[in-house]
Amino acid sequence: MALHLDPPCRAEHIGSLLRPQTLIAKRFEYEGQKCSHEDLQVVENDSIPAVVKLQQEVGIKSITDGELRRGAFYQGMFETLGGMTVVPERSLSTFKGKIERTKGVHTEDFKFLKGLVVLEVSVPIHLAPSLLSYDQDVKYVKIPICGPTWMHLRHGTEYTYDKSVYESDAEYFEDLIKAYREEIDELYQLGCRNIQFDDPTFAFFCAESMITGLEQAGIDHEGLLDMYIEIYNRILAGRPGDLTVGIHTCRGNFKGMHYCEGSLERIAEDNPN
Structure with missing residues (x-):
């Protein structure tokens, strides 16, 4: 079989x-x-x-850049979008712009990787079939992207965005979803067929400590989880059939220390489509 x-x-x-x-x-x-x-x-x-x-030498197909362009998994996306700026110890009142994708976020990263796995040869491929494997590696090149829910999970509605810019989570995520869809579309047009969202968000919903904390704060954790799943489903709606998308979720690892624990059963049946 x-x-x-x-x-x-x-x-x-x-x-x-x-x-x-x-x-x-x-x-x-x-x-x-x-x-x-x-x-x-x-x-x-x-x-x-x-x-x-x-x-390539050990036979891994889903080739990445080893995330060598990121100091941490959450870097890359948010600080590159228009309307968002990294300014240490500054209040939200200093940020006035709406989120928009003004340039490619990981597009140049993909182009660079693509150039490393595609061999420019003058010999016809039928005369050197072993070279074909390098061309085929392009469809496996994987681009890791910080998950769209990460900032909201960390900072909540109160601190994720300036209320003079967005009045609600719905408004904030509307622009963020658009930016993610534009990024994925351009990556696809460039030949990318493998995208991985790095998002520990879902693992946190497995932790009783987080659930308890949300309940104490008066937050509907089931509604929050449903909202996060819907965000992913909207980003990926209508994706091409040959585009592989995965979500990397984990319990964290900061110098060997995990952030949360608990069974994945709580979220297993609710994963994005």
Whole structure:
């Protein structure tokens, strides 16, 4: 009997790969405002080919950049959108713009990875069939994206957005959903066929400590979970049949310490479609 795999690989790499010391040092410099983003990007570009080669050599199909362009899983999306700016220790009243996708978020990342797995050769492929595998690797290249619910889970309705900009969660997520759909659409047009949302949100709903805290705060946790699921379903509505999408959820790992615990049974039947 033929083995059916969806996604089309038996095993895949989910999280980040270890950063080389040169990249770690450069990121510290960048975060300490001692170098430019362009300086950091040069080291990222120099480091990523090695992790791609490692994945190819061990037979991993879902090739990523090892998340070497991110210091943490939640970086990349939100700070790139128009209307959002990273400003430490600043009140929400300083942010006045609506969320919009003014440029690609992970599109250049995909182009860079695509260039590493596609070989430019002058020999006709029928004369060198072994090279075909490299071309086929493009459809497995996976782009990890921070989940759309992460900021709202962390900060709640009160602190996720400025009330002079958005009057409700519905308004806020309407623009965020549009931005995510635009990003996914452009990635698809560029040839991306594998997207992974990094979102520990759902694992938190498995923790009794969080459920208790939400109840004490007067928050309908079942309604909140339903809203988060609906956000994903709206982002992915009408997605092409050959676009593989996964959600990476976990209980956290901060220097070996988990953030939450509990059975996945609470959310198993409610996952996004």
